[in-house]
Amino acid sequence: MHTLDNLEHWMFFGEALNRLFPTLQSYNGKDMVAEDWDQLFGPCEAITDIAGPFSESLIRNYPDAKVILCERPFDRWEPSVTQLLKSNFGPVQNFIRDWVEPLTRGKGQTSYVENLQKMLLGWTRS
Numbered sequence: 001m002h003t004l005d006n007l008e009h010w011m012f013f014g015e016a017l018n019r020l021f022p023t024l025q026s027y028n029g030k031d032m033v034a035e036d037w038d039q040l041f042g043p044c045e046a047i048t049d050i051a052g053p054f055s056e057s058l059i060r061n062y063p064d065a066k067v068i069l070c071e072r073p074f075d076r077w078e079p080s081v082t083q084l085l086k087s088n089f090g091p092v093q094n095f096i097r098d099w100v101e102p103l104t105r106g107k108g109q110t111s112y113v114e115n116l117q118k119m120l121l122g123w124t125r126s
Contacts, residue, residue: 007112009040010112010115012039013050013115013119016032016057017115017119020032020054021121021122021123023121023125023126024118024121026118032057032061034061034062037061037062052123053119053122084120088113093113093117096111096113097111097113101113101114
């Protein structure tokens, strides 16, 4: 599965974000159940990075799943996370989110930049 370049996957994640993260303005409190996650992850044998922000819901819905936790030293992790945040929140990304993507997507669809920003904000409970 290649999520980063798949609009349908980002639409799915947008809905999951709206259901799971109360700190987001778009929160609707509907929760996610295994049948919802199966729509996207059903054919997968494993999932990695993109599922991280949804780990609480995934663990709740798949209590028998095996989880492999990879730890990095903070002094190596922090610069990469700082760069990730800087590269996803700024005037260029906000211009793309607010002006470019609305012109290129269907009405009511959320965008890659919008959902990525929501994912980071929801995951960090910001």
